[in-house]
Amino acid sequence: MPGFDVSKFHQLGKKIVGAGLNYKSLLKEKGFPEPKEPVIFVKPTSTYLLEGSPIIIPKGYDVFNEIELGVIIGRKGKDIRAEEATRYIGGYCLALDLTAMNILNEHRKEGLPWLVSKGFDTATPISAPVPAACLPDPPAARLWCCVDGRLRQDDRICGMIFSIPRQLAFMSKNMTLEPYDLILTGSPAGVGPIKQGNVIQGGLEDILSINFNVC
Ligand SMILES: O=C([O-])CC(=O)C(=O)O
Numbered sequence: 001m002p003g004f005d006v007s008k009f010h011q012l013g014k015k016i017v018g019a020g021l022n023y024k025s026l027l028k029e030k031g032f033p034e035p036k037e038p039v040i041f042v043k044p045t046s047t048y049l050l051e052g053s054p055i056i057i058p059k060g061y062d063v064f065n066e067i068e069l070g071v072i073i074g075r076k077g078k079d080i081r082a083e084e085a086t087r088y089i090g091g092y093c094l095a096l097d098l099t100a101m102n103i104l105n106e107h108r109k110e111g112l113p114w115l116v117s118k119g120f121d122t123a124t125p126i127s128a129p130v131p132a133a134c135l136p137d138p139p140a141a142r143l144w145c146c147v148d149g150r151l152r153q154d155d156r157i158c159g160m161i162f163s164i165p166r167q168l169a170f171m172s173k174n175m176t177l178e179p180y181d182l183i184l185t186g187s188p189a190g191v192g193p194i195k196q197g198n199v200i201q202g203g204l205e206d207i208l209s210i211n212f213n214v215c
């Protein structure tokens with residue numbers, strides 16, 4: 001994409017918009033109905049964590065792994081049409097949308113926002129980014145996550161309920177998407193607790209990989 005350098009993502013990363021409950025496999029696992037529209041939330045940029053730094057679990061937080069394909073926005077867009085959405089994608093990364101599930105479950109029951117469960121420091125570990133051209137066919141790609149070498153999550157991007165173009169269209173009706181925003185596109189089944197000493201690894205085909213320690 002002209003004028004967009006995805007390698008600057010780690011310095012210039014802007015808002016983080018997540019789509020939750022977006023994989024058929026996850027909803028089956030949780031016994032939740034499919035949402036009629038994308039369920040979206042924002043994470044603070046202070047949650048970003050780069051490889052080499054450890055995940056820190058706050059006391060009393062039951063933090064769960066959530067591997068996700070991250071879409072890095074490459075150009076400003078408002079009211080993006082799903083048919084044109086790929087033109088706004090500047091690159092991809094892998095991310096862990098770490099979530100304090102004990103807190104989220106309580107807040108969900110009470111109809112409260114998700115910020116506390118998803119907004120703690122180190123809650124968004126991210127991989128190195130790649131340009132959009134490195135992933136020509138996202139739906140066909142396999143996404144996986146291991147904890148201490150044991151496979152927990154393994155699904156294809158086509159297991160999403162709302163495709164990446166539909167997510168960008170929905171989000172950009174509500175808010176302008178800007179270069180270096182990160183869209184977290186939802187996590188497949190297999191989320192579970194992580195604890196001090198765990199090693200979390202994930203991948204998308206042989207295109208993206210992520211590796212973090214929990215301290
Ligand atoms: O944590 C949750 O239950 C919602 C979420 O972010 C996801 O499904 O990826």
Ligand SMILES: [Mg+2]
Nearest residue numbers: 066097186187
């Ligand atoms: Mg998530």
